[in-house]
Amino acid sequence: MLIGNDLLTKVRELGDAGKSEIVRACGYVSTKKDGGERLNFTAFYEALLEAKGVDIGGASVGKGGRKLSYIATVQGNGNLLIGKAYTAMLNLKPGDEFDIKLGRKQIRLVPVGGEDETEE
Template sequence: MLTGSDLLTKVKELGDVSKSDLVRACGYVSNKKDGGERLNFTAFYEALLEAKGVSLGATGVAGIGKGGRKLSYVATVQGNGNLLIGKAYTALLDLKAGDEFEIKLGRKQIRLVPAGSEDSDD
């Protein structure tokens, strides 16, 4: 798995490839029990953020939201049933308006997978 400046260089080198191909080319792949391939998007994006100088740990500016409040990484279902993630979190992952995700439901969990990624098929 590439990290740091090697990761940034590879991302720039690959240019406009699919997110799945980018994750695979940077080495963020593991094997499923059935022998299939699992792309580790979360680990890739965390490494990418760290390579860009954004730390997701307790230290640094990354854990601070608007008004200096510390990000809690806990979301609460609102009275109207909505589950709000918030701008501070989407900014950490450099998400833009119009980015699409597939919603995957599991036992007491909700997983957001970038639309069109190979991980969205399982």
């Protein structure tokens, strides 16, 4: 997926092309469960706004247009659900693996083979 100046340049190059063609050419495409193609217009438009310097203030939205709370609650069965909206924001795909790092009252997920960055 193109971002920043690369995204703006590509959009300018495509000029009069249709919206779907522009979104596809810029890489904002995913594969549906049935193998079909899904164009990610929202992610494209958010990246385009960011590339143009428009700050939409982290107005991330999940299913049904609700704003994301950035709070996860342990469910009755002990599971801790992150949710599709969050994994989509990070462009995570089924099968991506993470090392679970446990700290005092915290859980950190680090991509397998990735670097463990600690925030101070």
